[in-house]
Amino acid sequence: MDFDTLFLRRKSVRAYEDRPVEEDLKRRVLEATLRAPSAGALMLYSVLEIEDQALKDRLAITCDNQPFIARAPWVLIFLADYRRLMDYFEHFGVMEWVDRTGRRHSTPRKSDLLLASCDALIAAQTAAMAAESLGLGSCYIGDIMENWEIHRELLSLPRYTFPIAMLCLGYPTAQQRERRLTPRLPESMIMMKNRYRRASAQELETMYRGEGYSAFSPKNDIENAAQALYDRKFGASFSVEMRRSVSSMMKDWS
Numbered sequence: 001m002d003f004d005t006l007f008l009r010r011k012s013v014r015a016y017e018d019r020p021v022e023e024d025l026k027r028r029v030l031e032a033t034l035r036a037p038s039a040g041a042l043m044l045y046s047v048l049e050i051e052d053q054a055l056k057d058r059l060a061i062t063c064d065n066q067p068f069i070a071r072a073p074w075v076l077i078f079l080a081d082y083r084r085l086m087d088y089f090e091h092f093g094v095m096e097w098v099d100r101t102g103r104r105h106s107t108p109r110k111s112d113l114l115l116a117s118c119d120a121l122i123a124a125q126t127a128a129m130a131a132e133s134l135g136l137g138s139c140y141i142g143d144i145m146e147n148w149e150i151h152r153e154l155l156s157l158p159r160y161t162f163p164i165a166m167l168c169l170g171y172p173t174a175q176q177r178e179r180r181l182t183p184r185l186p187e188s189m190i191m192m193k194n195r196y197r198r199a200s201a202q203e204l205e206t207m208y209r210g211e212g213y214s215a216f217s218p219k220n221d222i223e224n225a226a227q228a229l230y231d232r233k234f235g236a237s238f239s240v241e242m243r244r245s246v247s248s249m250m251k252d253w254s
């Protein structure tokens, strides 16, 4: 697949052809995923493949009611994972040795969670682009970070694991292939040189405006696009739930 198709015409795909993803194709994607960069090559992540339709059905509800999750032929959950490293230390009695020899006794903290999340997200994006290069489409589900207590139970997640992203994958329908690209902010607002530059008032006035951003400024109720964006995204109930869920999960990492 050429560069433009792979990177410049990529879009999230939420409707899939009703056919499974071939095993050899999955294999190729997973091979690429395992070659993704990883902090210290420790591979502080795991990937849960959700094959059980009942689980998919449940996740479609617990992840902010998004029915297409249940219809996705291939569903992967990327976990930030320090469990495996802690089990490794435990297996070899490392913490006892640490205490015995007067070393500093360290346990996974929020910084470790962020590092493991970097690993998991880099693996996820590698999977997404590998899948894309082989003709599949994908869509991230950030709402997997909601309902921590439910997801922990549903997926048997031990302490020091956290689902940071979910990917739904499958062959895009013709309608999805033809759908328009979503808008982006101008490069001048994203790329900075040497020092952070806050957006100017003029830039803020045009931000999230223009064609394609109309979802944030519905014509009939709230006129002000910034207020509409607050309601639909930042202040929306899914964001409130994500904040609650993540801070509940973070108690395990302090």
Ligand SMILES: Cc1cc2nc3c(=O)[nH]c(=O)nc-3n(C[C@H](O)[C@H](O)[C@H](O)COP(=O)(O)O)c2cc1C
Binding pocket: 010, 011, 012, 013, 014, 066, 139, 140, 141, 142, 143, 165, 181, 182
């Ligand atoms: C971290 C993250 C979380 C996302 N969560 C969702 C989600 O829960 N549901 C969804 O339909 N799309 C989700 N998306 C997809 C975005 O909505 C999409 O990337 C964005 O609208 C831009 O569209 P495009 O990918 O087609 O260019 C997510 C994307 C990212 C990067």
